[in-house]
Amino acid sequence: MSGVSIVGELLRAAATVTSRVPLDRIKAGRLPDGIPLPAILLRTISSTEWQALSREAIVPTTDRVAATVRAASYREQREIMKLILAACAGQTGTIAGFDSVAVLSAGAGPDVAGPADSFEQTQDFRVSFDAPF
Known part of the structure; x- marks a missing residue:
């Protein structure tokens, strides 16, 4: 859940x-x-660790994280999607207690009908960070 923690903090x-x-x-x-x-x-969505012959104290990891907006209108959904992208994409440094963080946009999903007549769309991110072993 490290990538989720990083995107959540952002x-x-x-x-x-x-x-x-x-x-x-x-x-x-x-x-x-x-x-x-x-x-x-x-x-x-997924998590991949850098493969080394021997495990070290820190494992470079990349998580694919989905941020799904659920909104009352299509306009609201689109506006919040833009805010999420601006808040997360391109962020680097130490975030949520993780070092060597880099957050990249990984594309947006389709518009879908959400529960109770709501509007949904997902913005994906590739979140790379150093995870403690």
């Missing part, structure tokens, strides 16, 4: 995002039933 620190989506509506894993909209769901 989103929670971005005033442009939290002015539209309150902190308690930025969740990891799953969104509770009946959550007020808009909301953001963070999930790990």
Whole structure:
């Protein structure tokens, strides 16, 4: 969940995002039933460790993280997608306690119909970082 933690910290620190989506509506894993909209769901799609012959104390890792927007309107969905991309893409450094972090955009998913007549779309990120072993 390290990549999710990194993207979550970036989103929670971005005033442009939290002015539209309150902190308690930025969740990891799953969104509770009946959550007020808009909301953001963070999930790990995949995780790859750098392969070395012997394990070291630090393992370079890349997670693919999906940030899914669930909104009440298509316009709101599109606006929040732009804010998420601006808050995360291109960020580097030490984030959420992880060193050597680099966050790159990895594409956006299709527009889909969400539950309870909501609008959803996902922005993916490639999150590279040094993970402790």
